[in-house]
Amino acid sequence: MLQQVQANPYNWPFDGEIDPSKTALMLIDWQADFCGPNGYVDAMGYDISLTRAGIEPTKRVLAAARKLGMKIIFTREGHRPDLSDLPANKRWRSKQIGAEIGSEGPLGRILVRGEKGWDIIPELAPMPGEVIIDKPGKGSFYATDLDIILRVAGITHLIFTGITTDVCVHTTMREANDRGYECLILSDCTGATDKGNHEAALKMVTMQGGVFGAVSDSESLLKVLEN
Amino acid sequence: MPTMQSTPYRWPWNGLFDMRDFALVVTSAMVANQDSGRITQNGRNQVRDFANTVRQAGALVVEVACSDPRITGVPWRTNDKFALSAGERFTDADIHIQSCGIDAFYSSPLEDVLNRSHRRLIGLCGTWFETSVHSTMREANDRGMECVAFHDISFCLNPQSKKNTISQIEMSGGIFGAVSTSTDFSKTFCNC
Numbered sequence: 001m002l003q004q005v006q007a008n009p010y011n012w013p014f015d016g017e018i019d020p021s022k023t024a025l026m027l028i029d030w031q032a033d034f035c036g037p038n039g040y041v042d043a044m045g046y047d048i049s050l051t052r053a054g055i056e057p058t059k060r061v062l063a064a065a066r067k068l069g070m071k072i073i074f075t076r077e078g079h080r081p082d083l084s085d086l087p088a089n090k091r092w093r094s095k096q097i098g099a100e101i102g103s104e105g106p107l108g109r110i111l112v113r114g115e116k117g118w119d120i121i122p123e124l125a126p127m128p129g130e131v132i133i134d135k136p137g138k139g140s141f142y143a144t145d146l147d148i149i150l151r152v153a154g155i156t157h158l159i160f161t162g163i164t165t166d167v168c169v170h171t172t173m174r175e176a177n178d179r180g181y182e183c184l185i186l187s188d189c190t191g192a193t194d195k196g197n198h199e200a201a202l203k204m205v206t207m208q209g210g211v212f213g214a215v216s217d218s219e220s221l222l223k224v225l226e227n
Numbered sequence: 228m229p230t231m232q233s234t235p236y237r238w239p240w241n242g243l244f245d246m247r248d249f250a251l252v253v254t255s256a257m258v259a260n261q262d263s264g265r266i267t268q269n270g271r272n273q274v275r276d277f278a279n280t281v282r283q284a285g286a287l288v289v290e291v292a293c294s295d296p297r298i299t300g301v302p303w304r305t306n307d308k309f310a311l312s313a314g315e316r317f318t319d320a321d322i323h324i325q326s327c328g329i330d331a332f333y334s335s336p337l338e339d340v341l342n343r344s345h346r347r348l349i350g351l352c353g354t355w356f357e358t359s360v361h362s363t364m365r366e367a368n369d370r371g372m373e374c375v376a377f378h379d380i381s382f383c384l385n386p387q388s389k390k391n392t393i394s395q396i397e398m399s400g401g402i403f404g405a406v407s408t409s410t411d412f413s414k415t416f417c418n419c
Contacts, residue, residue: 180296212329
């Protein structure tokens with residue numbers, strides 16, 4: 001058992017110590033399309049240094065979590081090659097902004113399963129045996145087997161890293177919190193296409209005494225994990 | 228049918244609006260004792276009047292009393308400072324339902340209600356903009372529904388976060404849908 005992590009608005013977890021056997025590290029959408037050069041986010045014209053900022057601290061947290069034997073869960077957003085799971089409005093919006101999902105880009109077809117841009121970046125590559133969840137939307141619980149995998153493994157606590165803070169990470173954390181998982185998000189292991197939205201997303205977690213869980217950072221967590 | 232003024236694109240995306248496809252989802256989130264006063268009677272009246280207007284025009288109105296995982300099941304992280312209680316009802320909706328989470332879809336019949344009445348165009352409003360309105364919009368959008376949030380009748384827990392709460396929807400060409408006002412909707416689709 002490990003001690004609580006210093007976090008806002010309460011030290012995490014609420015129920016005392018961290019039990020590594022009941023805690024999973026979530027790595028949300030560390031895909032080339034969201035943080036790689038020539039990927040989807042780059043093609044939309046956003047600054048990928050913002051979505052890449054969390055790579056190094058996340059590497060350190062991932063190494064510590066693996067050492068402790070925590071469950072490691074990766075997620076990937078992407079669609080079937082025939083785009084049969086792509087809602088028409090989602091496709092249209094991506095086309096309007098110049099990065100149509102399913103169209104050919106420098107990293108293969110944008111956000112299509114099996115393509116180069118859809119894959120997880122090498123810096124945070126999964127190891128054999130680690131769980132990868134493929135999802136068609138922003139939330140990692142909707143239309144996936146994430147919940148059953150966590151329940152079978154006896155996981156009750158989740159630590160979030162990933163991109164982007166306000167979209168896929170937040171949606172998944174909201175879903176997890178509703179399902180009774182005790183959640184922590186690491187401010188420096190996440191990132192968004194807009195800095196203000198990143199900061200607002202973190203602040204929202206802390207409203208009403210921690211409406212979606214708590215916020216900490218890699219340094220505070222590593223102090224506990226590596227002790 | 229015309230499209231309505233909204234950002235970052237005119238809603239709905241394909242210009243195919245039909246009131247028979249439209250549902251207004253009003254969320255009523257839990258209130259912590261320190262939240263009281265962030266919503267005025269005038270704000271409540273606006274929601275109620277808008278719900279009546281769209282219902283008379285043929286929309287389905289669903290009001291969802293949202294919960295908080297901290298009070299369902301085991302005692303969770305609450306303490307006296309953040310004692311939570313149910314929000315006040317906003318409307319005389321066609322259907323009143325209860326969800327088990329901050330998200331109106333979580334453990335509620337909302338998805339079935341919308342699917343069985345063939346409502347794929349969804350308007351959202353209520354409390355709180357950053358919590359239940361946002362979570363519900365995210366879930367509806369992942370289900371392929373075409374969503375618009377009415378920011379004039381979606382009430383923020385923290386008024387300073389309103390700008391980013393709206394911006395988070397508008398990024399990437401409208402990642403969760405569009406943002407508009409109830410007045411723009413009424414003018415365009417209800418002739419008032």
